[in-house]
Amino acid sequence: MSRPLPLPLSISALLASSSNSNSDTPGSKTYFDSLTYILGPLPPTSPLHLSLNYLDLIDQQPLNQINFTIKQQQVENGQGKGKGKRKFDERYKEENENNNNFIIREIREREKILIITGPKGNYVDDIQEEDEDIFREITGNLGILKKLKRIDIRHCSTSKHLKLLLTLLTESDSRLNKISNQPHHLESTPSLIILWDIANMLMRKEVIDENEPPRFNQDEGMPVGDDESLSHQEELNISEKKFKSDTCLSDYMDLMNITKATLDHLNTLHPSDPPTRLIILEPSLNALSSLPILPPLTSENEDPKMPKSARERKIPIIDGARWLFGKDSIGIIHQLSGEADVSTSYYSLTLDRDKSTSYQMRRKKYPKAHHSVAEFELEKDRPMGWRWEWVYP
Numbered sequence: 001m002s003r004p005l006p007l008p009l010s011i012s013a014l015l016a017s018s019s020n021s022n023s024d025t026p027g028s029k030t031y032f033d034s035l036t037y038i039l040g041p042l043p044p045t046s047p048l049h050l051s052l053n054y055l056d057l058i059d060q061q062p063l064n065q066i067n068f069t070i071k072q073q074q075v076e077n078g079q080g081k082g083k084g085k086r087k088f089d090e091r092y093k094e095e096n097e098n099n100n101n102f103i104i105r106e107i108r109e110r111e112k113i114l115i116i117t118g119p120k121g122n123y124v125d126d127i128q129e130e131d132e133d134i135f136r137e138i139t140g141n142l143g144i145l146k147k148l149k150r151i152d153i154r155h156c157s158t159s160k161h162l163k164l165l166l167t168l169l170t171e172s173d174s175r176l177n178k179i180s181n182q183p184h185h186l187e188s189t190p191s192l193i194i195l196w197d198i199a200n201m202l203m204r205k206e207v208i209d210e211n212e213p214p215r216f217n218q219d220e221g222m223p224v225g226d227d228e229s230l231s232h233q234e235e236l237n238i239s240e241k242k243f244k245s246d247t248c249l250s251d252y253m254d255l256m257n258i259t260k261a262t263l264d265h266l267n268t269l270h271p272s273d274p275p276t277r278l279i280i281l282e283p284s285l286n287a288l289s290s291l292p293i294l295p296p297l298t299s300e301n302e303d304p305k306m307p308k309s310a311r312e313r314k315i316p317i318i319d320g321a322r323w324l325f326g327k328d329s330i331g332i333i334h335q336l337s338g339e340a341d342v343s344t345s346y347y348s349l350t351l352d353r354d355k356s357t358s359y360q361m362r363r364k365k366y367p368k369a370h371h372s373v374a375e376f377e378l379e380k381d382r383p384m385g386w387r388w389e390w391v392y393p
Contacts, residue, residue, distance in 0.1 A: 003271065003272070003274070004272075004274045005274060005275075006191070006192075006276075007054070007058065007061070007274070008031045008057075009031060009032050009053065009057065009192075009277065010028045010029065010030060011027040011032060011331075011349065012027040012028040012030075012390060013050050013053035014042060014049065014050060015046070015049065015389060015390060016043075016132060016134040016135055016138070016387075016389075024392075025390055026390040026391065026392060026393065027349070027359045027390065030359070032277065032279060033328060033329045034275060034278070035260075035263070035278045035279075035329050036278070036329050037256075037280045037282075037321045037325050037329055037330050037331070038279070038280070038281050038282070038330075038332070038333065038349070039282040039285040039289070039317070039321075039332060040282075040283065040285070040286055040287070040331075040335075040349070041283050041333055041347060041363075042283045042333065043130055043132060043388045044126040044127045044130055044283075045127060045130065045135045047115045047117075047194040047281065048115075048135070049135075050192070051113040051115065051147075051151045051192065051194065054113060054192050054277075055147045055151075058111045058191060111150065111191050112151070112186070112187065112188055112190045112191065113151045113190055113191065113192045113193075113194070114152050114153075114154065114186065114192070114194070115152070115154070115194045115196060116154050116162070116165070116166075116193070116194070116195050116196070117153065117155055117156070117196045117197060118156060118196075118201050119156075119157050120155040122200075123153075123155065123196070123197075130386050131385030131386070132385060132387060132388070133366050133385060133387055134387065152186070152187075156201070158201060159201040159202055159251065159255060162198065162201060163258055166255070166258045166259055166261075166262045167262075168184035169184050169262050169265075170184065170185065170265065170266070170269075171186050171187075171188060171189050171266070171269055172186060172187060189269050189270060189273070190266075190276055191274070191277065192276065192277045192279070193263065193266075193277070194278075194279045194280075195259060195278075195279070195280045196281050196283075197282065197283055198252075198280070199282050199284050199285050199289075200241065200284045202243055202244060202247045203242060203243055203244065203247075203284060204241075204242060204243075205240065205241060206241075206242050241284055243291060245295075245296060246295045248291060248292055248294060248295055249290075249291040249293055249315050249317070249320060251291075252320070253320050253324065256280070256320070256321065256324055256325075259278070259280070260278075260324065260325070285317060286334075287318055287332050287334065288316070289318070290315055290316045291314060291315065291317060292311070292312060292315075293311075293313060293314075293315060294311050296311075296312070297311075318330065322352070327352045327353070328352060329352075330351070331349055331350065331351045331352070332349070332350055332352075333347050333348065333350075333361075334347065334348050334350070336360070343364065343365040344362060344365070346361070346362055347360070347362075347363065348360050348361070360391035360393075361389065361390055361391060362388070362389055362390075362391050363386055365384040365385070365386060365387075366387045367384055367385070
């Protein structure tokens, strides 16, 4: 018997302003592959919205495969005959429905989503700074709060911590064992794993010289100044993300390779279940991000074993991802505009498997919530948060 497929998750679930069931939303008919790698800017709430959308899909599935044989066994054992049988049937019907509901809840609560990110403080700060108004609204819903408890977020301080976690990650000995003190143990195999901003663990922040104009660095992470004016950069003291000087392509690709091996391991634990889906989101990278094969020379007197041009050659990260995950698994988000207008920027998502189709997104400024604004900021113009939304053709 062939293995069941994972539930189809549309790319429209990347943003908060869309529902996976809304057929009019751009990208609602285009689905993630079982393994998807997307680089380019996205809001920090994207992993959470993907998770909530996927849990909605899981909870909407009928559990017809649960069949109870208690009644048949009890009847065969002689329980309930004549008038007593009728009362037994009525009583059993009520008890059976209660048992059904309880077991269905238990099974669905075991369906988990795993999100793996960098340092906790950085991720929390990014969400608070974005202050997405839609996310603020939905998290006040009791049903959403219950689903958020089924999202397991693991934070890694460094790339070495991440490598160790991925190497050891596995399901705990018992699927019913809900208590485990081991950070690499999962209560149950997740239906979906999301890696968020892994490349950022290999980067550092460089303060921009206020006397320099906005620049675009082709070899590093996302450029700073592409959607902000210079005066706005000075006002916010924005830093530029750059790969650490000793970072090589193998440092990043090793993390991706271990991630793929971890996915393969988890998918062997329960062969009769749908395979775990993997989505890797890299908002700190762009299509031009690249890394050298070898680190730079530590000393001018060091005798290199190859020409300097060959040693300093850089390879696009996207090429490595295509080789490891396959071309059909790749998506790239490009910035279309936003330099002149600080309050609104436009982006386009294109999948390698269908480059003729693109899905446009818009990032707009919205007033921040009152509770997320410091008292001293209230005296000024009200600070603004951001909203990402799909642009309808």
